[in-house]
Amino acid sequence: MINIKINKILIANRGEIACRIIRTAQRMGIECVAVYSDADKNAQHVKLADEALHIGASTAKESYLNADLILKIAQKTQSDAIHPGYGFLSENAEFAKKCAAANIIFIGPPVAAIEAMGSKSEAKEIMTQASVPLVEGYHGDNQDENFLRQKAEEIGFPVLIKATAGGGGKGMRVVETSEQFIDSLHSCQREALSSFGDNKVLVEKYLTKPRHIEIQVFADNNGNTIHLFERDCSVQRRHQKVIEEAPAPGLSEQKREEMGAVAVTAAKAIGYQGAGTVEFLYDEDGSFYFMEMNTRLQVEHPVTEMITGLDLVEWQITVANGLPLPLKQSELSINGHAFEARIYAEDPNNDFLPATGKISYIGLPHCNTNVRVDSGVTSGDSISVFYDPMIAKLIVWDRDRSAALARLRGALADLHVAGISTNIEFLHQLASNDSFNNADLDTHFLEKHEEELLALGKEVEVDILAAAALQIMLKQSSQSSQNKADANSPWEQTDGWRLNEDNYHLIQVSHGNNNYSITAHFRDSGFLLEIEQKEYVASGYIDANKLYLDLDGHKTVVSFIEENNQLVVFKNANSWELKIIDNSLFNIEADTQANLTAPMPGTVIDVLVNAGDQVEEGQALIVMEAMKMEHTIKAHKNATIADVLYQEGDLVDDGAELIIFDDE
CATH class of the missing domain: 3.30.470.20 (ATP-grasp fold, B domain)
Structure with missing residues (x-):
């Protein structure tokens, strides 16, 4: 009879996988301990666990990759085992060794198996000995860039450069020609070093139509x-x-x-x-x-x-x-x-x-x-x-x-x-x-x-504009009726009645750089909507966050969320964010991007140009890293560089100006 040894598990991970492990473990009657960084103090895995302990700053290196602190917390909470989930420490052989030394069960494979498969080159050697079929390639220790390029030429292009300690698509580059090899190798090595702390790579034949x-x-x-x-x-x-x-x-x-x-x-x-x-x-x-x-x-x-x-x-x-x-x-x-x-x-x-x-x-x-x-x-x-x-x-x-x-x-x-x-x-x-x-x-x-x-419809369809207008009018009518001081007073009516005039309401919304004007004429059964110089009869009702729309006899259902002056409409996996605007904002034209801005927050890892350089549209200017992936930012026009505002190692916010162009 084998005794059950695991009564409490520390989950050394975050997000959906931590939540998923917690649900199964708790169903099995096992207590769960969560750890969390500064950024995750209010995260769902923290709320689901039986207990949760702070582990450090927001970066993974200072929190979820801090193996020694995780072990201390496991011992402090008297956890019998650690489940690493995936990513972070899940394939870290040293961490598995430390767990064993601390008499804590590592819910994963033996250390020797992690070490054997942790290096892609060593793994392929083991598989060769086990008669497991392999793609032609070089998996050795010689990392000289010219030697690796020579091996790639012997294999035949296209080839795949791959970090030996990699995973999740990081540290991988497809190379089509010998001329591209060195630059691709350097980029792959940088990403591998950042993600796995090891810049060693292997080179393999790249199959053209594999599954x-x-x-x-x-x-x-x-x-x-x-x-x-x-x-x-x-x-x-x-x-x-x-x-x-x-x-x-x-x-x-x-x-x-x-x-x-x-x-x-x-x-x-x-x-x-x-x-x-x-x-x-x-x-x-x-x-x-x-x-x-x-x-x-x-x-x-x-x-x-x-x-x-x-x-x-x-x-x-x-x-x-x-x-x-x-x-x-x-x-x-x-x-x-x-x-x-x-x-x-x-x-x-x-x-x-x-x-x-x-x-x-x-x-x-x-x-x-x-x-x-x-x-x-x-x-x-x-x-x-x-x-x-x-x-x-x-x-x-x-x-x-x-x-x-x-x-x-x-x-x-x-x-x-x-x-x-x-x-x-x-x-x-x-x-x-x-x-x-x-x-x-x-x-x-x-x-x-x-x-x-990627041919995704960015134009706002008529039925979406109609749904937005109807939702605004129905909500306004509902709020007005709730706030009436005297329900019988003609001055408290919300049907848009006017003496000797058509009763209507003007609604103006924007989507991206486009603005739309909708005129809603009050009718007994609903509204007559003027949209882009055409008329539509609309009626319907709201139930929770769903709008049941009848537009010229065509009935459909959309979902919506309203926050401040923005209405998000959902239909068939599509969504449209509509900003409710007033007349003073209606004719504002879209700004044209004059300078180069960051498309996401991240870290600058390479600056490829200097002030005074002439650049062409499509030329690589800056390499950034975000979420452990490299992103090369290219010029969107032919121009002269007036100033470079960030250098290697700098943190950059989303939308921050990176490079200023000389407009002249």
Whole structure:
């Protein structure tokens, strides 16, 4: 009989993964300890935990990466185990060693397994010895830039430069020609050093139309190793996954068994325990190649849970307790199809640059057996510059891929976020795309379909303007009726009645740089709206934050959120932020950007020009780092540099002027 050793867990992470671990652990009767930085003092994982302790300043280095302090807090709170989640310390072998030395269970694989897979070059050597197929490449220790370029030329372009200690798409560059190699190498090394503290890289042949298919593996300390089928993660931007699904579409049962067996072989080769993911590149001809093994729980693990009916965090805790795996390989089966869409605070129309700020409102779709939302934020919370800009993970399940896609589109249409830019509309476009619906997938999918996926409607449609006008008029009428001193007085009426004149109300709103004027004429059954020199008959009613609109007999429903003088209208995964303006502001023209400004808050890591330089449109000027990703900021016009306002190492606010151009 094995004694249960884990009664209290410290979660060394934050956000949605911390919340997700806490919910499972508490359901199992296990107490949970949260840690939080300055930026996270009011975060949801802090509120969910049984107790929470402050761990330091807002930067990850001063808080969630402070291994020694985390261990002290675990000992202080008498925690039996630490769950690292993903990211931060989840694949840090030294931290796992310190946990063992402190007699605290690390809910993850053995130290040797983390070390073996922590270096991509060492991992590939081990996989070679285990007869796991690999992509052609150089994985050695020689990091001389000219030697690496020579190896790239021998392999043949295009090649992929990849940080050996990397993950999450950071420290990776695709290089098309020999001339581009050195600059790409330096950029990759800088990003790798910033993200992982190690700038060592490997170089591999870059497959032109691969799919990214990964196998979920699990092992206990009794010698049992199984796989829980595969996930397709081909749709990516900047090598970071955008949407994942399970099982992989079009994969035969024979190929599924073959890839699963290879993944189990890979796990056994390093004496693995716990949850892990073996990632493969899957080529058009059905061949597949080992990429890497993630020795942790993956962001996309919920799609595996949805098709298997299992709780992988519960399995992690079970294995960490020394118990055998709950099921054998023969007892596992796939049921239906699942998708996970990552909801990010970012601007798809601006190269997916991350956004920061306060979420004034978040409305979630109804959750049930078909729809699940994992999130670490709620209305009023902020997305900080210090961490990944993920807002939530939307996971859906249904009987097959087509039904699950329809479920995904519906859930995205019911997911509303106001106050910050998001990728929700982009994801809905993606889920509606014909090629995606037909499972014509590869890791270049977004580049191939960028034009159609980013063709997002920015014009405000007539029905949205009508809905905004009707909401304003109905709310005004409701407030006026509540505030009437004498309901029978003609002077207290709100129907716009005027002696010998048409009764109307002028409404003016702006969206971006565009201004709109709507005249609402009062009618017995509602309003006659004049919009862009056309007339529409509108009526309807408000229920909570939904407006039921009848426009010329066409009935529809929109959701809205009103804050101060701004009205956010939601419809079919789209949103429009409408500012209610007055006449004095109505004719203000849009400002033209004369100088170069920061598209997001971050740190300047390289300045490529000086005052007096002549630059051309599209020329790289400054390299910034935000949320552990490099962003090259380019000139938007031909000009002469008058002044450079920031230098390497400077912190920059969103919208701050970086470079002043000489207009003359």
